[in-house]
Amino acid sequence: MSILIRDVQVEGEITQVYIEGNRIAEIGKRREADVVIDGRGKVALPGFVNLHTHSAMTLFRGWADDLDLSTWLETRIWPAEAKLTPDDVYWGAKLAGLEMIKSGITTFNDMYFHMDQVAKATRELGLRAFLAEGIIDLNDPERAVKQIRTAEEMNRRIEGMKVDRITPVFGPHAIYTVSRDSLLRIRELADKRGSLIHLHLSETKREVDDCLVETGMRPVKYLDSLGFLAKDVIAAHGCWLDPSEIEILAHTGAKVAHCPVSNMKLATGAAIPYDALREAGVVMGLGTDGPASSNRLDMFEAMKFAALLQKFATGDPKVLPAPEVFELASLGGAKALGIDAGVIGVDRLADLILIDPRRPELAPRHSDVSNWVYSAHGSVVDTTICDGAVLMRNGRVKGESEILERASQVAQDLVTRE
């Protein structure tokens, strides 16, 4: 299977992009291809990498906003999640995938429950995904055994699907929900299986304070003392990192997923120390977080929030300029996950999107990258290609209305279910 994108703008030049299989095979020459896409007037960009989300939580979008974290979790989310069925998660993930395709995301790094269902939805939709069954043992050894067994079983099922673009990952939820023993066990399993590890880290001040009380160490130091941190760890949030922790992240090679929208909406109280992380050489990407807390799966929105939050929190409008935030959302995430994506180049994965810039909010075109970061939203995306397959063309995705209808029904049923 081959695709030619004709006469499209790539990094300021009009050129030809030729895709063979799931890779970009050539840039510059017009070639015969099975599918020819007219790129005239359009701009090709790398597909975005959503480095932290809980995609199936689309089911809870708008259902419990403007609450404090404990009310939100204890009276709304946890009771509803206790009733989640595999079918719910399947439709929630389908809705999320549809939204991601429509807003130009080609890869997502996900943590939730019933992840075999997310894998099934992702296989059907054509996205690239890293999927972690969330592990929460609440210091209960019996629960720990069960949770790790479930996670291993899910990972086996996902591997059994033999879809290259879908990769199982270990997902210990956070240091305050997963015991020391389980963290050690997960580290061991990840080494054995060669899997990534995806967790929440240093999101709230309470997490840091509690960790200090219980272990005498800050969260990153605590994890490092267990030998947990390494190049294969992706830590979401990192709002409350101190300089010594940034140093540890840098030398262990752990990655950070910044989620500005949920940090602001849930009032985590501190912005990620972006410049210090960058100077230390920590690989960072950008995430939307789950739609129950951030509402949207739109990396354009996440880019604008990331840039503006840094400027506001530091008092310096020069921090996190547009080209850097665009890189976070694309190449940064790809590096964190170890995939050959995030830029348009020969031999890279054919994960890319086309934008039609003929819209009032994208005019004039003094700086395209400023326009993508500060003016665009997901709706500017016209075409989405992932792993060499066209997932959306002219803004339309196959099966869209069925997904909207079924996911809406499931969501309504879930929150009213006895």
Next chain:
Amino acid sequence: MSILIRDVQVEGEITQVYIEGNRIAEIGKRREADVVIDGRGKVALPGFVNLHTHSAMTLFRGWADDLDLSTWLETRIWPAEAKLTPDDVYWGAKLAGLEMIKSGITTFNDMYFHMDQVAKATRELGLRAFLAEGIIDLNDPERAVKQIRTAEEMNRRIEGMKVDRITPVFGPHAIYTVSRDSLLRIRELADKRGSLIHLHLSETKREVDDCLVETGMRPVKYLDSLGFLAKDVIAAHGCWLDPSEIEILAHTGAKVAHCPVSNMKLATGAAIPYDALREAGVVMGLGTDGPASSNRLDMFEAMKFAALLQKFATGDPKVLPAPEVFELASLGGAKALGIDAGVIGVDRLADLILIDPRRPELAPRHSDVSNWVYSAHGSVVDTTICDGAVLMRNGRVKGESEILERASQVAQDLVTRE
């Protein structure tokens, strides 16, 4: 001229909206009308009121981002503005108007130069506008005379157009750019003409500090000592208001336009004290600010930024919940400007929009208002009606491509002009 919107959802109920002339004449009964719009599956909302912008600055969108304020003004914006022609402003305002119509804004409160051109563009596009020629005298008495004369002349020209939906306003830029004598003179003129006054107030800490040094008073106290503040004053920003100033705003009846996106992007360092202003009974609305500093003229985006900035800055996720921020963006702005808009009701101005909620980011529909505030962007708007005239239908505005082309040319020419 009459319009019937058939079978449309208004505040949760399916109903009929009948418009006669520029008012909503009846809600509930299906009547004969000159134009019938099928509202099935759609939701009608009040058109948004953009309470503070510099619309023609679309010309500078993306041209000078990520700079500190003094570099931005002194090396980029001011030198370029010195070359602005009336024709530039006309096309900049056309582009802005197009963007506002497409994202559901029906009224805007604008301050810039060559405002007769903005009036001309607004008349052609069909929007409702309050237009202020910016007055900046830099304490130079000669300049003051000229600037006030120009403003008066512009206001006369705008009044001379005799378009009810376009209203001239006085626009003293700010206390640090306009002398005491000019402020007094403008107060006098506004009383005589019955005009509103639109200015920037308490945007940065430097403004407060300088005012304390020069007058011994904080900005609001200083203005009040001149007898300047009254019900007809709309003050943009208000980031650095202290409790005594909030008290003065409340008892004088002055209004506040909150601009969260530009406050964050320019790193003003403090968020508006929203809850204190609300408790004091100060009328507030929401503004996008100009597209040179906020990039977008999209009130959906401004709503999400407003809510999230309050939560982040106060540490309380319950502050500024979705229904309140929606009211800021609609009824709040309408009250500030003294127009019968901002809600859909009988005898109100026919300023309203239709949204098609069949989109992944607006599913499920647990709470429509949460979806509008936290999930929607301007692109969800399908139909825009202002003053009883249909400005957009099915997402298309008449003359769209000519505006894009001409405004882009003008913008390119402006920044390269010798």
